[in-house]
Amino acid sequence: MIGRLNHVAIAVPDLEAAAAQYRNTLGAEVGAPQDEPDHGVTVIFITLPNTKIELLHPLGEGSPIAGFLEKNPAGGIHHICYEVEDILAARDRLKEAGARVLGSGEPKIGAHGKPVLFLHPKDFNGCLVELEQV
Structure with a gap:
């Protein structure tokens, strides 16, 4: 059901400093900041030969990343993203297997302009x- 690893997301307290570190220290291809108000x-996004890194920074009141950074002030890995061919079929199969889909259970459009869902870490x-x- 799951396909390739799409990205690893890292919550960061200073987005520009983190981007500069990947660009200047590691020599990575670093994209431009994108606001995702729905999330x-x-x-x-940092493009690597085999996947991407997604740097996350809070946007607006009630950002889920703000809470994560309160608990982890230096930042850290927030989530991993896998590709699926049919997100609704994947959701239904996972729910049948007992996995919990976060939020309303309906896909939202993510940063790549494609439908996304999140699954409970527990x-x-x-x-x-x-x-x-994809």
Whole structure:
């Protein structure tokens, strides 16, 4: 059901400093900041040969990333994202297997302009999982 690893998301307290570190220290290809108000984040994607890194920073009141950074002030890995061909079929199969889909259970449009869902970390060994339809 799941496909390739799409990205690893890292919550960061200083988006520009984190982007500069990847660009200047690691020599990575760093994209421009994108505000994602539906998700309460500003993101920057870093393109690697085999996947992407998504830097996450809080956007607006009630951002889920703000709470994460309160608990982890230096930042840290927030979630991993896997690709799926049919997000609704994947959701239904996961729910039948007992996995909890966060939010309303309906896909939202993610930072890549594609439907995404998040799965409860307690159902996946403490790891928040995002599914993205490709």
